[in-house]
Amino acid sequence: MAAKKRQQYIIGVDLGGTNIVVGAMSADGEQHLAVRSAPTSAELGAEGVADRIVGLIEEVILDTMEIKRASRKDFLGVGIGAPGPLDRENGLVIVAPNLGWRNFPLRDRIGERLDLPATLDNDANCATVGEWWQGAARGGTNVIGMTIGTGIGGGLILDGKLFHGSSDVAGEIGHTTIDLNGRHCKCGNYGCLEAYASGPAIATRAREVLVREETASLLPSMVGGKLDSITAETVYKAAQQGDAVANEIVRDTARYLGAGIANLLNIINADVVVVAGGVTQAGDALFTPLNAEVRRRAFRRAVDSTRIVPGELPGTAGVVGAVATFKMQHLGAL
Amino acid sequence: MAAKKRQQYIIGVDLGGTNIVVGAMSADGEQHLAVRSAPTSAELGAEGVADRIVGLIEEVILDTMEIKRASRKDFLGVGIGAPGPLDRENGLVIVAPNLGWRNFPLRDRIGERLDLPATLDNDANCATVGEWWQGAARGGTNVIGMTIGTGIGGGLILDGKLFHGSSDVAGEIGHTTIDLNGRHCKCGNYGCLEAYASGPAIATRAREVLVREETASLLPSMVGGKLDSITAETVYKAAQQGDAVANEIVRDTARYLGAGIANLLNIINADVVVVAGGVTQAGDALFTPLNAEVRRRAFRRAVDSTRIVPGELPGTAGVVGAVATFKMQHLGAL
Numbered sequence: 001m002a003a004k005k006r007q008q009y010i011i012g013v014d015l016g017g018t019n020i021v022v023g024a025m026s027a028d029g030e031q032h033l034a035v036r037s038a039p040t041s042a043e044l045g046a047e048g049v050a051d052r053i054v055g056l057i058e059e060v061i062l063d064t065m066e067i068k069r070a071s072r073k074d075f076l077g078v079g080i081g082a083p084g085p086l087d088r089e090n091g092l093v094i095v096a097p098n099l100g101w102r103n104f105p106l107r108d109r110i111g112e113r114l115d116l117p118a119t120l121d122n123d124a125n126c127a128t129v130g131e132w133w134q135g136a137a138r139g140g141t142n143v144i145g146m147t148i149g150t151g152i153g154g155g156l157i158l159d160g161k162l163f164h165g166s167s168d169v170a171g172e173i174g175h176t177t178i179d180l181n182g183r184h185c186k187c188g189n190y191g192c193l194e195a196y197a198s199g200p201a202i203a204t205r206a207r208e209v210l211v212r213e214e215t216a217s218l219l220p221s222m223v224g225g226k227l228d229s230i231t232a233e234t235v236y237k238a239a240q241q242g243d244a245v246a247n248e249i250v251r252d253t254a255r256y257l258g259a260g261i262a263n264l265l266n267i268i269n270a271d272v273v274v275v276a277g278g279v280t281q282a283g284d285a286l287f288t289p290l291n292a293e294v295r296r297r298a299f300r301r302a303v304d305s306t307r308i309v310p311g312e313l314p315g316t317a318g319v320v321g322a323v324a325t326f327k328m329q330h331l332g333a334l
Numbered sequence: 335m336a337a338k339k340r341q342q343y344i345i346g347v348d349l350g351g352t353n354i355v356v357g358a359m360s361a362d363g364e365q366h367l368a369v370r371s372a373p374t375s376a377e378l379g380a381e382g383v384a385d386r387i388v389g390l391i392e393e394v395i396l397d398t399m400e401i402k403r404a405s406r407k408d409f410l411g412v413g414i415g416a417p418g419p420l421d422r423e424n425g426l427v428i429v430a431p432n433l434g435w436r437n438f439p440l441r442d443r444i445g446e447r448l449d450l451p452a453t454l455d456n457d458a459n460c461a462t463v464g465e466w467w468q469g470a471a472r473g474g475t476n477v478i479g480m481t482i483g484t485g486i487g488g489g490l491i492l493d494g495k496l497f498h499g500s501s502d503v504a505g506e507i508g509h510t511t512i513d514l515n516g517r518h519c520k521c522g523n524y525g526c527l528e529a530y531a532s533g534p535a536i537a538t539r540a541r542e543v544l545v546r547e548e549t550a551s552l553l554p555s556m557v558g559g560k561l562d563s564i565t566a567e568t569v570y571k572a573a574q575q576g577d578a579v580a581n582e583i584v585r586d587t588a589r590y591l592g593a594g595i596a597n598l599l600n601i602i603n604a605d606v607v608v609v610a611g612g613v614t615q616a617g618d619a620l621f622t623p624l625n626a627e628v629r630r631r632a633f634r635r636a637v638d639s640t641r642i643v644p645g646e647l648p649g650t651a652g653v654v655g656a657v658a659t660f661k662m663q664h665l666g667a668l
Contacts, residue, residue: 085635094635141500142499142500142504154601158493159492159493159495159497161493163492165604165636166476166603166604166605166639166640167635167636167638168603169600169603169633169635170601170602170603172600172601172603172633172636173601175600175632175633176597176600176601177512177593178511178512178513178514179512179513179514180512180513180516180590181513182514187633189631190631255514256514262511262523263510263511263597264601265503266507266509267488267490267504267505267506267510267598267601267602268499268504269498269499269500269501269502269503269504269505269506270499271500296523297511297524298509299419299503299506301419301502301503302499302506304501305500305501305503
């Protein structure tokens with residue numbers, strides 16, 4: 001038998017509009033080691049945010065070296081998940097509206113500063129791969145990942161491989177039209193799923209009902225009467241307390257998501273759909289009507305061969321997936 | 335150098351609700367040889383239709399033997415394209431509403447009768463593969479194929495391979511919701527693309543306008559006043575003659591198809607979209623507003639990396655693709 005190989009490590013970076021999360025994992029994925037996070041502080045500009053990421057990575061490397069008595073050469077590299085559209089081949093963030101970036105060479109900036117190989121992939125792709133590698137979509141062959149937060153991001157595993165499409169845009173599930181003449185979306189289109197079922201859209205729909213109808217609801221009192229302070233979380237909490245308005249909003253959310261997922265099932269015929277993000281806090285109040293809506297809309301054979309599940313890695317799917325995409329891009333296999 | 339190999343042949347079968355088309359091609363795809371077709375005559379029942387297919391194949395084999403001085407052992411096998419849902423692994427047509435079939439073992443029935451290997455795939459998949467191998471989508475890596483006729487069928491080539499999904503349902507593009515509360519579709523869902531943009535849906539929308547509005551239009555006179563006789567073809571012809579109602583219907587069709595294609599581009603990020611079927615008769619009157627609608631709705635990067643083109647193999651894409659799927663399934667490569 002060969003001598004026992006030294007353990008090696010990979011760093012994962014999840015760059016969001018609000019926070020940066022950085023973690024280290026053993027290269028085999030079995031150990032989750034140090035994790036550090038910090039506010040993104042987009043106002044620092046692209047170079048400033050890159051500095052911050054490098055700083056967090058240095059801390060994570062030091063933590064890991066201490067915990068595992070590792071040396072710096074045991075680190076194989078850094079996988080970075082960032083908001084897209086991206087140019088993966090050249091390691092660029094083409095546009096990141098929440099960060100104000102344009103054509104920023106994030107991959108090489110990080111890699112050069114650390115003198116480590118680095119890879120770049122879309123944040124929603126990373127979250128999907130994380131759930132596929134170690135979370136709710138383990139064992140799936142065709143996986144649809146949806147992360148519902150400020151927006152609705154998506155990733156696709158097809159025939160056992162992360163699918164990027166022809167120019168790294170694939171999986172933009174949030175920007176599929178479910179209502180031709182519907183609500184205006186930030187992307188410019190009308191009737192996008194995101195315009196109905198993202199966190200802010202859920203809050204907006206709740207406010208609209210409260211303003212339009214003089215219905216008794218717990219919601220206003222939960223935000224001290226300031227309707228503008230209602231968030232999706234407020235709605236989930238009120239729904240759990242049996243509030244009728246909040247429950248209607250959650251049911252409608254299930255209906256919108258159900259229509260969007262039904263479309264994806266008829267197109268992709270996935271065996272797993274992972275729904276992650278704040279919306280999973282709504283629990284069965286969301287998932288029960290969501291499953292019913294999907295069954296009503298999609299082909300029976302597509303519905304019967306899938307499972308729709310909440311994410312199992314809240315907060316870490318992005319980092320785990322960033323490590324996984326580094327393995328796939330740089331080492332050629334997961 | 336090796337002795338010149340004997341030319342080999344593959345039979346392709348395109349089984350539709352109305353017609354069966356059977357053709358022979360050289361295994362390298364370079365020669366299109368005998369083609370025969372006959373009405374499907376679904377009233378014969380599954381066994382009767384299978385007999386008819388076998389009879390057509392026998393004729394095509396004899397024709398090819400005569401043309402090419404081939405012998406029976408030069409035929410490698412038969413690729414069959416049939417309406418789905420299918421169980422490819424077991425060679426079954428699970429349900430074919432237009433044929434009245436349930437769990438019919440079409441592949442083995444044909445293969446055993448001819449003593450030749452046979453494969454089965456979805457008709458819309460075959461049409462897409464046909465256009466990819468020898469038609470409008472040549473060279474594409476990620477291809478969306480749409481065939482618009484009585485229904486809207488679809489097929490997907492992803493990362494250079496025909497994509498089937500987890501239970502052979504993938505690519506059901508016609509049954510994606512574009513209007514949550516929209517028209518009822520034969521599939522049971524509401525607001526499917528097919529309910530707006532299939533041939534019969536186009537005719538229905540034209541009739542609705544004529545009944546609702548007392549607008550001057552060429553359409554009634556083109557069908558001797560019998561509005562029920564209006565078909566999609568009538569609409570395209572009237573549009574070409576400058577009829578305002580028909581042009582409105584064609585523009586609306588472009589809008590519906592544009593929304594459906596925009597959804598697919600944001601999900602799949604294809605480099606080619608092939609639109610085939612009768613609808614292509616509408617020409618630029620359709621494709622110009624369709625492209626505009628796609629550009630309005632989909633991500634710029636997805637739009638900029640694709641081309642939306644009419645099919646180049648009207649009538650034969652299904653047979654060519656059936657031959658191609660035989661090669662992929664039975665010989666392992668195209």
